[in-house]
Amino acid sequence: MNRFTLLAEDGAARRGRLETAHGTVETPVFMPVGTAAAVKTLEPRDLEALGARIVLANTYHLFLRPGHERVQRLGRLHRFMSWPGAVLTDSGGFQVFSLGERTGRVKGGPGLVTIAEEGVTFRSHLDGSRQFLSPEKAIAVQEALGADVIMAFDECPPSLADRAYHERSLARTQRWLVRCRQAWREIEDRRADDPGAEQYACDLFGIAQGGLHPDLRARAIEEAAALELPGYALGGYAVGEEPAQMWEGVERDAPRLPRGKPRYLMGVGTPEDLLAGIAAGIDMFDCVLPTRTARNGLLFTSRGKVVIRNARHADDTGPIDPACTCYTCRTFTRAYLRHLFKAGEILALRANTLHNLHFYLSLMQGAREAIEQGRFQSFRRERLAAWREGDPT
Ligand SMILES: [Zn+2]
Incomplete structure (x- = not known):
């Protein structure tokens, strides 16, 4: 174990x-x-x-x-x-069932997903083949x-x-x-x-x-x-x-x-x-939120969310988040990241993903340190206040 x-x-x-x-x-x-x-x-x-x-x-x-x-x-x-x-x-269960839910056919019958005591029969979203999962x-x-x-x-x-x-x-x-x-x-x-x-x-x-x-x-x-x-x-x-x-x-x-x-x-x-x-x-x-929203151009920062495609970033030579130490923030300006996103460059998706995951993982690191020091509630209050007070962008 x-x-x-x-x-x-x-x-x-x-x-x-x-x-x-x-x-x-x-x-x-x-x-x-x-x-x-x-x-x-x-x-x-x-x-x-x-x-x-x-x-x-x-x-x-x-x-x-x-x-x-x-x-x-x-x-x-x-x-x-x-x-x-x-x-x-x-376990695969969540995807199997959410597939059935989207089509409204969870409860038995010849639909996409059939639940029985033994297990669940469903059709592959890839090729329509019949598949079975049980415990x-x-x-x-x-x-x-x-x-x-x-x-x-x-x-x-x-x-x-x-x-x-x-x-x-x-x-x-x-x-x-x-x-x-x-x-x-x-x-x-x-x-x-x-x-x-x-x-x-x-x-x-x-x-x-x-x-x-x-x-x-x-x-x-x-x-x-x-x-x-x-x-x-x-x-x-x-x-x-x-x-x-x-x-x-x-x-x-x-x-x-x-x-x-x-x-x-x-x-x-x-x-x-x-x-x-x-x-x-x-x-x-x-x-999937931090990685999916990154690919949609929504970035999390210490001062709230940034929508990188917005026109206000077109000439902004600052980083996404001055408080962030990720590769993207150390390397690229908001102006460049906005350009990449608007131009449909793959680098935009990658740079944004690096930043958002860095934000999530640093938040967890901060939380771990705060718990060790017995100040998690004030850590949480301070983070929430900073996200709320930041510029809506
Ligand atoms: Zn960053």
């Missing part, structure tokens, strides 16, 4: 350390998203220079292309993508990909789905969690007995669902905790509810997750969300 050590606590906020066979991850941590085994526009050495120590890769996408068995033959994800750091894979299959695929942390296969219903749906879905997700754990333990045992196998921990994290229903969430957490898994996630937040509803839930649920295990809030979020999540006791985050 990867080792998680809780180093300090400041209110509910936690400073921890996750030691994996592919390096040490200091928490709270933000994990850049590399959907198809690449963080778009960046090289592994860029990620290392940014201080990233763990990235997320998407099981759904890699399962369909190039296929988990091929990735396994090619040395699993670390060698395939030449990334020496840690990797976390999601056992999702664990086998993630093990083949070679992630250091793998996620349980669950259903993530829209938070505003009715209670009856949430109850049925959660009951099945909990049965699936037991199957995931069984499949994971069998793989671990097989690997431990195989002298030729690469020996590294591939830790299963359970996911607690339950929508916006406190009693369902409490049951999900209690049952998952009883399985004594290496880590736990809150899923099913930021899927359609109001931010206030989400935070009410996260602040209630996060402290109930086992104290000695890493806690992961899936798919969240904005810089403000990261600070709120840390305050609630979350250790791990992932989101």
